[in-house]
Amino acid sequence: MSTVSAERLATIFVEVADTLVDDFDLIEFLHTLTDRAVDLVGAAAAGLLLADQRGRLEFMAGSNEDVKLVELFQLQTQQGPCLEAVQTGQPVINVDLRSAASRWPRFAPRATAAGFQSVHAFPLRLRREVIGALNVFGDTKGGDFTGADVPIMQALADVAAIGLLQERAIRRGEVLTEQLQGALNSRIVIEQAKGAVAQAAGIDVNDAFMIIRDYSRRNNQKLTAVAHALVTDSAVLSKVLRS
Numbered sequence: 036m037s038t039v040s041a042e043r044l045a046t047i048f049v050e051v052a053d054t055l056v057d058d059f060d061l062i063e064f065l066h067t068l069t070d071r072a073v074d075l076v077g078a079a080a081a082g083l084l085l086a087d088q089r090g091r092l093e094f095m096a097g098s099n100e101d102v103k104l105v106e107l108f109q110l111q112t113q114q115g116p117c118l119e120a121v122q123t124g125q126p127v128i129n130v131d132l133r134s135a136a137s138r139w140p141r142f143a144p145r146a147t148a149a150g151f152q153s154v155h156a157f158p159l160r161l162r163r164e165v166i167g168a169l170n171v172f173g174d175t176k177g178g179d180f181t182g183a184d185v186p187i188m189q190a191l192a193d194v195a196a197i198g199l200l201q202e203r204a205i206r207r208g209e210v211l212t213e214q215l216q217g218a219l220n221s222r223i224v225i226e227q228a229k230g231a232v233a234q235a236a237g238i239d240v241n242d243a244f245m246i247i248r249d250y251s252r253r254n255n256q257k258l259t260a261v262a263h264a265l266v267t268d269s270a271v272l273s274k275v276l277r278s
Contacts, residue, residue: 061218062096062258066248080102080171099241109170116139116170118168132147160192169192227262229243
């Protein structure tokens with residue numbers, strides 16, 4: 036794990052816990068969580084799965100496009116570290132993907148083909164309630180998770196789960212699964228917007244997402260609102276590309 040100052044660590048935890056702001060944006064929150072997870076441990080990538088209203092896991096956010104494809108494959112094959120973490124409520128730590136074919140015969144080869152060598156998964160949980168999992172991928176064997184790495188990363192996942200549950204209970208007063216279903220619908224719009232920007236600008240979808248995200252932040256607009264405007268109004272697409 037890369038060295039992180041106590042001040043930086045505290046800032047990250049406050050950022051992840053702060054879900055009660057008036058303009059709370061769930062999709063932006065989940066992407067921030069994956070970004071911070073990567074920063075904390077110097078990982079290659081991180082992805083996040085959450086349960087929908089039927090309790091079925093869905094991909095919600097990833098730090099890059101490669102991890103998105105691997106996470107979707109994990110869901111398709113119904114095998115992998117995130118599923119284990121959700122089922123057991125316990126973290127999956129220091130798995131060498133190159134020797135994990137017996138454990139996950141379809142997932143492990145797909146993950147290594149994407150350039151990942153190690154994986155860890157942390158359940159998003161509050162007591163016995165597990166609402167998803169955070170996957171952290173390394174591009175070196177074992178990923179060097181030792182000492183305080185595991186409790187810090189699990190604490191980050193737990194704080195995120197508490198934040199999501201508290202936001203549901205205090206701010207919205209609606210069941211969490213309905214909120215997550217809405218977020219899933221928003222993610223579909225964001226994927227469409229990424230594709231539109233990528234095609235129009237001749238860039239890859241990772242760079243397209245950064246353009247959309249930067250634009251939403253500079254203009255103090257929700258990520259989902261910008262994405263919806265991009266796929267429904269060509270003038271907005273031109274404006275975003277010029278900014």
